[in-house]
Amino acid sequence: MSAVLAPRPEASSGDVAPKALLVASHVSRHFGGLKAVDDVSLTLTRGAVHAVIGTNGAGKSTLINVLSGEIPVTSGRVELMGSDVTRMSQPLRARRGLGRSYQRNTIFPAFSVFENCRLSAQASKPRPWDWWSSAARCEASCEAAFAALDKAGLAALAERTAGALSHGQKRQLEIAMCLATAPEVLLLDEPLAGMGAEETERMLALLAELKPGHAVMLVEHDMDAVFRVADRITVMVNGRVIASDEPAAVRANREVQVAYLGEAA
Numbered sequence: 001m002s003a004v005l006a007p008r009p010e011a012s013s014g015d016v017a018p019k020a021l022l023v024a025s026h027v028s029r030h031f032g033g034l035k036a037v038d039d040v041s042l043t044l045t046r047g048a049v050h051a052v053i054g055t056n057g058a059g060k061s062t063l064i065n066v067l068s069g070e071i072p073v074t075s076g077r078v079e080l081m082g083s084d085v086t087r088m089s090q091p092l093r094a095r096r097g098l099g100r101s102y103q104r105n106t107i108f109p110a111f112s113v114f115e116n117c118r119l120s121a122q123a124s125k126p127r128p129w130d131w132w133s134s135a136a137r138c139e140a141s142c143e144a145a146f147a148a149l150d151k152a153g154l155a156a157l158a159e160r161t162a163g164a165l166s167h168g169q170k171r172q173l174e175i176a177m178c179l180a181t182a183p184e185v186l187l188l189d190e191p192l193a194g195m196g197a198e199e200t201e202r203m204l205a206l207l208a209e210l211k212p213g214h215a216v217m218l219v220e221h222d223m224d225a226v227f228r229v230a231d232r233i234t235v236m237v238n239g240r241v242i243a244s245d246e247p248a249a250v251r252a253n254r255e256v257q258v259a260y261l262g263e264a265a
């Protein structure tokens with residue numbers, strides 16, 4: 001029997017049910033004979049952080065890649081705001097409100113913090129190549145860039161050369177670049193990797209701030225952080241989901257303890 005849990009709507013609070021912004025149904029991605037993502041279903045709702053955890057090579061980044069449209073699924077279906085986007089390219093999904101950050105730095109180090117954000121905002125527009133033709137278009141991107149930097153706590157560093165930022169600030173900038181595209185769904189790939197304690201706290205505070213207005217999927221190895229911020233946790237092993245539940249239930253799950261968290265969890 002499949003260990004995958006079928007997507008199910010998150011619990012309703014009163015008469016305002018949280019909205020499912022992204023629904024992945026039985027999504028698989030194979031590389032030759034390797035099932036990197038194997039029959040995974042999950043639902044991302046506005047106002048919730050859904051963490052995806054698992055050992056190295058479990059398929060977490062591949063899952064982000066297929067949800068964002070960077071690589072096609074082998075099978076399964078991805079719905080964004082109720083529309084089937086399974087065959088839609090990454091830029092089109094981005095324009096429909098799907099933002100992602102990367103494990104690797106994707107900033108232009110020689111450009112200013114602001115320029116990085118502005119370019120990101122511009123790239124998410126329907127005709128990104130004609131940015132010089134319309135002042136209004138550029139203005140809109142500038143506004144989006146400022147707003148994103150402000151939200152990410154980087155407004156004071158807008159003029160700084162991006163390459164001169166600390167590691168933590170670069171990760172913040174990655175999130176700001178993502179926010180500049182006005183996403184409703186955020187797929188974050190290890191935003192805490194390589195961060196010190198103070199930078200981690202700053203990033204967690206940012207996540208808490210973003211949560212009410214977004215559906216957030218967080219791929220992360222820092223278990224303390226995951227259990228602090230996640231409303232729901234999906235655990236992957238060898239491409240498959242072995243558990244998907246509230247944090248307390250995941251922590252108590254025997255299979256998860258053995259496969260991932262360790263006996264002491």
Ligand SMILES: Nc1ncnc2c1ncn2[C@@H]1O[C@H](COP(=O)(O)OP(=O)(O)OP(=O)(O)O)[C@@H](O)[C@H]1O
Nearest residue numbers: 031034035036054055056057058059060061062063
């Ligand atoms: N483009 C690719 N071609 C072939 N195999 C790939 C490709 N991308 C990923 N894989 C393989 O798919 C599996 C899942 O990789 P993935 O990077 O998704 O895991 P992960 O859970 O994100 O790991 P980590 O925590 O180390 O980042 C691994 O065995 C990896 O080697």
